[in-house]
Amino acid sequence: MRPFTQHTGLVLPMDRSNVDTDQIIPKQFLKRIERTGFGQFLFFDWRFLDDGKDNLEFELNFPQYAGASVLLARRNFGCGSSREHAPWALEDYGFRVIIAPSFADIFYNNTFKNGMLPIKLEESTIDDLFARAAEHEGYQLTVDLNTQTITDNHGLSLSFDVDPFRRQCLLEGLDDIGLTLQQEGKITAYEQTHGIV
Numbered sequence: 698m699r700p701f702t703q704h705t706g707l708v709l710p711m712d713r714s715n716v717d718t719d720q721i722i723p724k725q726f727l728k729r730i731e732r733t734g735f736g737q738f739l740f741f742d743w744r745f746l747d748d749g750k751d752n753l754e755f756e757l758n759f760p761q762y763a764g765a766s767v768l769l770a771r772r773n774f775g776c777g778s779s780r781e782h783a784p785w786a787l788e789d790y791g792f793r794v795i796i797a798p799s800f801a802d803i804f805y806n807n808t809f810k811n812g813m814l815p816i817k818l819e820e821s822t823i824d825d826l827f828a829r830a831a832e833h834e835g836y837q838l839t840v841d842l843n844t845q846t847i848t849d850n851h852g853l854s855l856s857f858d859v860d861p862f863r864r865q866c867l868l869e870g871l872d873d874i875g876l877t878l879q880q881e882g883k884i885t886a887y888e889q890t891h892g893i894v
Contacts, residue, residue, distance in 0.1 A: 698812040700870030704793045705839040706766030710830040711756055716770060717777030718804060722786040732811075735782055736789035767838050769826055770797040775804025784811040794840050796847075798823050809863045810872055814842060816857045829853065842868060 726738040743755045751758045757765075768787070774797040775783060784807045787795070795808065796816045808815045818826075829851065830836040839848045842864060847855040866872070 698810075698870045698872040701793065701812060701814055701842055701867040703839065703841045703843070704766065704814075705837055706793060707762065707764055708767045708769050708826075708830050708836045708838055709756060709762045709765035709792075710769045710827050712771060712827060714771035715773045715776055718775060718780050718783040718801075719777050721775065721783040722780065726786075727780060727782055732785050733789055735786035736791065739786040739790045761834065764791065766791050767794045767796065767840070768792050769823070769830060770795065771823070772798040772820070774800050775808070776801040779803040779807075781807045781811070784808045784813060788813055794838070796823070796826065796838075809867065812867070812870070812872070814840060814859070814867060816840070816847070816859075818855070818857060822855065 720740060720743060722735055722738055723741050726735065726741065729735065740755070740757055744752055744757055746752050756762060774795065783804060787808075788811050792813060794814050794816065796818060798820045799817060800808070800815055805815050826838075829849065833849075833851060837849065838853075840846075841848075842859070845857050845859060845864075847853070847857060
């Protein structure tokens with residue numbers, strides 16, 4: 698997993714509440730067994746029309762948001778089924794940070810485990826960020842996990858909370874496997890003591 702320390706990226710404002718995992722990555726694309734390659738199917742039913750052409754009314758297809766890596770959303774982002782493919786698709790597309798007032802619990806946990814940083818902020822703060830994104834073309838945010846701050850080039854400075862354990866895992870790029878491998882010496886000793894190897 699890629700470590701996360703500081704990230705500066707273009708903001709994609711998605712002014713929608715209750716974005717569910719079936720919209721993030723529809724069920725017909727869950728047959729793949731690898732974690733990669735899901736970005737092309739991200740928000741598939743919203744991004745594409747029935748004839749396969751781009752839906753030019755969907756935010757992700759707006760030219761000014763090409764290359765966006767910070768997703769700004771409304772409350773209850775990632776609700777619905779618990780598919781881990783949803784953060785896989787977001788990360789594979791290029792998103793590193795998701796900012797919203799609230800997240801569905803399972804999605805929130807899965808996001809951390811896949812190297813992205815989900816940030817919860819108050820509704821009023823989210824409103825201000827949407828206003829800033831509308832006001833400033835090419836609006837970017839810098840998110841620093843070390844200092845737990847969010848800044849822009851227009852005087853914004855915010856702090857955010859994150860669980861210390863999850864923060865440390867992101868800073869060190871440790872997923873569940875990486876955490877387990879930190880105990881490799883103890884695991885090997887146990888296996889040798891119990892005749893497993």
